[in-house]
Amino acid sequence: MTATATAPVRRARRGLRPRTAALAATAWLLAAFFLLPYAEMVVTALRPADQLRDATYLPGGFAWSNLVKVWTDSTLGANLQVTLLVAAGSTVLVLLVALPAAYHTARHRFRGRTTFLLLVLVTQMFQPTSLLVGLYRQFHQLDMLNSVWTLILCNAAFNLAFAVWILTAYIGSIPVALEEAAQVDGLGRFGALRRITLPLALPGVVTALIFTFISAWNEFVMGLRLTTVPDSQPLTVGINNFVGNYTVQWNYLFAGSVVAIVPVIVLFACIERHVVSGLTAGSVK
Amino acid sequence: MTASTAVRPQPRADEPPPARPRRRPRRPRRSLADHPLPWIGPAIALIVLVVLWPVYEMVRTSTLRISTSGFVRGDAGLDKYRKLFAEPDLGAVIGWTLVWTLTVVGLTLLLSLGLAQLFHQDFPGRRITRWALIAPWAASVLMTAIGFKWMLDRTAGVLNTALTDLGLTSGPRDWLGDPATARPWMVLVAVFVSLPFTTYTLLAGLQTIPAEVYEAATVDGSGPWQTYRRITLPLLRPALLVALVINLINVFNSFPVIWGMTQGGPDSDTATTTVFAYQLMNTDIGESAAMSVVNFGLIVLLVLVFLKVSRFQEDDAR
Numbered sequence: 001m002t003a004t005a006t007a008p009v010r011r012a013r014r015g016l017r018p019r020t021a022a023l024a025a026t027a028w029l030l031a032a033f034f035l036l037p038y039a040e041m042v043v044t045a046l047r048p049a050d051q052l053r054d055a056t057y058l059p060g061g062f063a064w065s066n067l068v069k070v071w072t073d074s075t076l077g078a079n080l081q082v083t084l085l086v087a088a089g090s091t092v093l094v095l096l097v098a099l100p101a102a103y104h105t106a107r108h109r110f111r112g113r114t115t116f117l118l119l120v121l122v123t124q125m126f127q128p129t130s131l132l133v134g135l136y137r138q139f140h141q142l143d144m145l146n147s148v149w150t151l152i153l154c155n156a157a158f159n160l161a162f163a164v165w166i167l168t169a170y171i172g173s174i175p176v177a178l179e180e181a182a183q184v185d186g187l188g189r190f191g192a193l194r195r196i197t198l199p200l201a202l203p204g205v206v207t208a209l210i211f212t213f214i215s216a217w218n219e220f221v222m223g224l225r226l227t228t229v230p231d232s233q234p235l236t237v238g239i240n241n242f243v244g245n246y247t248v249q250w251n252y253l254f255a256g257s258v259v260a261i262v263p264v265i266v267l268f269a270c271i272e273r274h275v276v277s278g279l280t281a282g283s284v285k
Numbered sequence: 286m287t288a289s290t291a292v293r294p295q296p297r298a299d300e301p302p303p304a305r306p307r308r309r310p311r312r313p314r315r316s317l318a319d320h321p322l323p324w325i326g327p328a329i330a331l332i333v334l335v336v337l338w339p340v341y342e343m344v345r346t347s348t349l350r351i352s353t354s355g356f357v358r359g360d361a362g363l364d365k366y367r368k369l370f371a372e373p374d375l376g377a378v379i380g381w382t383l384v385w386t387l388t389v390v391g392l393t394l395l396l397s398l399g400l401a402q403l404f405h406q407d408f409p410g411r412r413i414t415r416w417a418l419i420a421p422w423a424a425s426v427l428m429t430a431i432g433f434k435w436m437l438d439r440t441a442g443v444l445n446t447a448l449t450d451l452g453l454t455s456g457p458r459d460w461l462g463d464p465a466t467a468r469p470w471m472v473l474v475a476v477f478v479s480l481p482f483t484t485y486t487l488l489a490g491l492q493t494i495p496a497e498v499y500e501a502a503t504v505d506g507s508g509p510w511q512t513y514r515r516i517t518l519p520l521l522r523p524a525l526l527v528a529l530v531i532n533l534i535n536v537f538n539s540f541p542v543i544w545g546m547t548q549g550g551p552d553s554d555t556a557t558t559t560v561f562a563y564q565l566m567n568t569d570i571g572e573s574a575a576m577s578v579v580n581f582g583l584i585v586l587l588v589l590v591f592l593k594v595s596r597f598q599e600d601d602a603r
Contacts, residue, residue: 023406027408027410034421053441057446098328118592132563133342157336218425220541220544272416
């Protein structure tokens, strides 16, 4: 899918010319460079405890049991559960809130439309990090620290902008005439929306969903501040807790990280192209 | 999922968004479903509750005396700001924040221009190598940062081992323990995690440049470097602008890289203003709020500049 989108000048292959070979070699080297840190995480995750602090590139053997033990010997099991709940919950919430807003904004011109889009754009730029003290005080006063709902609300709110933005773009690109024709044919207003517009906007919806899920999955700062009890902390915070310990169990730390990273990279690869176009929609013309 | 999206005829997502005048006769209002509020109300409620309210709380907290247990002890006026500006570390922290932001964003943009150019070419394995580039973007920044912290570990870090084996250092060093060596490594990691998004944004920009423009330039006898400077770079300006602003905001706010590697330490030697605000949270939340308000002001300024430059209003003049 990448190739079709990004090859403006694709020539017929006539064997490898030196220039192409050099390009390919550079690209493969760079790819290795980008993957090496993660490869080292995998290697560390599989190191037997007694070889953890050896200055060797590879351990004498792999302790596959690390990948299992980490979930039973630490709080990471509970942390993974929190992360799953938060990521799924905020994804659903974003869909419920962003889809109607995007649909209406794409299809209608109303008073305050510009203001609304501006508000959305601005939230994209205010990151949780910069508002952390306020968030902490607010949820402290609401007595909602350590609550999964707090994390769901926060993650949904800070991912709303991107979802509204990309969904508006997708729905806006679907001809209104299609919807109107369906209404004439007797589908009714919501029938047309459900049977015609939504299926056509599906790539945008999927992109927005996956993006929200990943971003909530990886969120760290809010989890760090808005939870205090180990069992109610998300996975990123649970993994970070290892570092504070007197002796860091790096193998467990990275066993947890690897399990957290792999599904996300797979999901991300699926929507790679749409994410960029979504992020840059409206600005790159 | 990849396959199915590739086959289905897709609306071009890289088209400008629909926030442009659509000249359609406005229909008379008929029912509640025509009113915008039921549609956009929930979104506004969420934004007010979780984005705007904390802004208010933050400003209010900066004017209060609050005990470490969270109990409000009274009004502090501007005392917290005075205390903040009297902080001996503050000057150094602000200085480092500036250097940090400019260095990371500058290096990221420069390297991304090269990467985007490379991955825009056609060569065997382009798709796979581009996927490798995603890893630092998809993975949690915190985990990447901790990964580098481990690779730089004094006794067992693989980077220490490799640098020693290559003869580049005389022996393992405690890179992150000394701000002079910690800072460059942190810049490297911050650039590393910023490259994918930036490169992809520039790739999206490169795609919008029609091939005919390049053909015309070749016919006119323009050399590669000249073509790049006179054609590619100017046409890439919008994408560069987006990459610049988003990176400025991200890097200025980048907490996980710094927290994961050094927690801003030793003391506040590797802290930016954001991390400094976080460190202050444990000692004096009012002062921390004051630091955050100052930070926030800077971001608002940046956003305003961006809105002005990108002429957001033009899309939807009303």
